[in-house]
Amino acid sequence: MSLRIKSITLGDGIPRICVPITGKSREEILSQSEIIARSQPDLVEWRSDYYEDVLKGESALQILESLSGIFGGIPVIFTFRSVEEGGNKEISVWEYQTLNIAVAQQAKADLIDVEVYRKDFNACSMIRQIHHLNGKVVGSNHNFQITYESEKMAEILYGMDECGADILKLAMMPKTPEDILRLFEVTRQVSDNTQKPVVTMSMGNLGKISRIGGGVFGSAITFASAVDVSAPGQIPLSEMRHILATIYNSTAKQ
Ligand SMILES: O=C1C[C@@](O)(C(=O)O)C[C@@H](O)[C@@H]1O
Known part of the structure; x- marks a missing residue:
């Protein structure tokens, strides 16, 4: 159920807070990172x-080299989010593979995000290669329009598990409060049935409750913003810390 990365444990019942770095240039990335490092998020x-x-x-490798110096003991996830799943830049399957494998070889990122359901792409094989290089993988899938049927959400998460991902991540967009309830149910069911x-997370304004309450149903990480959001509905880090401390009665840093 739980996974240890550097000094943090994931999946022990208290969600850990992950802050995205969204700079467009080297300067912006490094200055954002200095600010974020001072606030000491979990990841x-x-x-x-x-x-x-x-x-x-x-x-990209040069940036990762700098980030590992700036963040020290704080785990760094490397993510290239494709346009199809809500990202900012086109990338071919070949470029995507080359980039992720180069990052795994360099071994400066603690986790690599792999879009398991990317079209015409053998994610299971990439995950095997990353493991071979001693890397760890966040399997991911996103839909910025809708929330899938419960069965499909569960299938997606179990599919990532079968493919070997070390963390199973799913981001959906809710249209109704019931969509969030279904996401909670699936989270509870899958987290009970996997190691x-x-x-x-349910994104957007309506979905904010999932970023706060998802841990109760088994979600191990919540994304919060320190400088800029990387998806709709992310709550500022300082607010998130207070809320999580209240809900989970944790000793999380304030
Ligand atoms: O997969 C996720 C989750 C996310 O989309 C969110 O909704 O917080 C934010 C992304 O940066 C991250 O890669």
Whole structure:
């Protein structure tokens, strides 16, 4: 059920807070990171698809080298989010594979996000390659329009598990409060039936309750903003800390 990454434990009942880095240039990424590091979140996610030079030579690896220095003991997730799943930059399957494998080889990122249901892409094989390089994987899937039927959501999460992902993550957009209830139900069911941490969120304003309450149903990470949001509905880090401390009676840093 729980997974240890550096000094943090995921999946022990208290959600950990992950803050995204969304700078467009090297300068912006590093200055955001300095600010974020000062607020000491549990994890950070570098959303490399925001970075204008991400696909140029070794630029992404150079940024990761700097981030590992800035964040020290705070785990860093490397994510390239494709346009199809709500990201900012087009990337071919070949470029996506090359980039993620280069990041795994470099071994500066603690987790690599892999879009398990990307079209014409063998995610299971990529996950095996990343594991071979001693990397760890966040399997992910997103829909910014709708919330799938419950069965489909469960299938997606179990499919990531079968494929070998170390963390199973699903982000949906709710149209009704019932959509959020269904996401909670699936989160509870899947997290009870897998050894892996499950991470789910309902996005947008309506879905904010899932970012706060998802941990009660088994979601292991919640994303909060320190400088900029990387998805609709993210709550500022300082507010999130207070709310989580109240709900989970945790000793999380304030
Ligand atoms: O998968 C996720 C979750 C997310 O989409 C959210 O809704 O908080 C934010 C993304 O940056 C991250 O990669």
